[in-house]
Amino acid sequence: MKIAVLGTGIVGETIGSKLAALGHDVMIGSRTKNNEKALEFVNKNSGQTSSGTFAEATVFGEIVFNCTKGEHSLDALQLAGTGLKGKILVDLANPLDFSQGMPPTLIPSLSNSTSLGEEIQKAYPEAKVVKTLNTMWNGLMVNPTLIGNGDHINYISGNDAEAKSKVMALLVEMGWKKENILDLGDISAARGTEGYLPLWLRIYGATGSNAFNFKLVK
């Protein structure tokens, strides 16, 4: 499948490398055409990888992964532009506010009674935003069996059932067991998964490791 990965940070690199290793054609997108990290990504990954601007990558991908930092996502997607129309936009970002020191809080205008996922969906009503993978360290996103035999939770939310189902299939390809992916409903559930980040950060602080997640017990 042709997949666009927007963002050349650690999340974009991790997701892009995994999808390329799975045989997908990955174009990594960044603000500038010749972004150094994007070129490095293409060099390091065999298979059909390429790089381009946010706009070029978005036009290329059947599915677009938003791996930009939450504080920049809405701006970055503006550069992606009209190519988002009709596309599945997988949003992994968290609206963290580092301006008040550590640990970060959530960006007030993107939290509590709204969320980054919702604001992206509002800004691009013709895209099908699916929120997932934003509740864990990036190493676990693409390799859930690193801990607990892979039996820990991932959430998915979005307004379009078919889009969620396609992303679910991709998550299963990436190593997630279907029974561990909990569908929380429409995109407003992103308030919940993004709002979990402050707790995630405290647990990271208390345990000293980011390689953790949770198994639902019921």
Add this chain to the structure above:
Amino acid sequence: MKIAVLGTGIVGETIGSKLAALGHDVMIGSRTKNNEKALEFVNKNSGQTSSGTFAEATVFGEIVFNCTKGEHSLDALQLAGTGLKGKILVDLANPLDFSQGMPPTLIPSLSNSTSLGEEIQKAYPEAKVVKTLNTMWNGLMVNPTLIGNGDHINYISGNDAEAKSKVMALLVEMGWKKENILDLGDISAARGTEGYLPLWLRIYGATGSNAFNFKLVK
């Protein structure tokens, strides 16, 4: 031990009944001296249970449990008054805002860059506030073995190590395994555990059951 339980709602009743069953002397506190639910609580529970105003209960208790609704906690504690001085105040409340419909959001002034736990600590600097038990359905608070052999997580936070240690011992009496109680540090960690509530509510909505919790996988 002499324990005050502030609040006659389902959480106060559940916590008070459990502590009474464990042999503690429980005084349940409410706004008015002859609160119907408080009298009912005393009638239903054998052992040394009694009822009184918030102020009377607070003076009585060596440990005080705040089981009032988060939106009313700061007001209720004002009625508890000077009796809080030097006491361990176990805060179970969540600052949920039901004014915008369901599911609730968090009360903006008590979330993100602060928390109810922190604001209580600020308002009563001579009390030792310990936040715990606020991340699960009340039935699990007092009976963790209801699910998963009791192997699921509870958090504790607060500025006073000795106070946390005493509350930890009480939690163990209530059925919690020590290894499942994660110390997140000072009371500012309440931002994390209270901020998890919106996700809890979405999971409740998606699964249709409130009898769930999480096991830390690492």
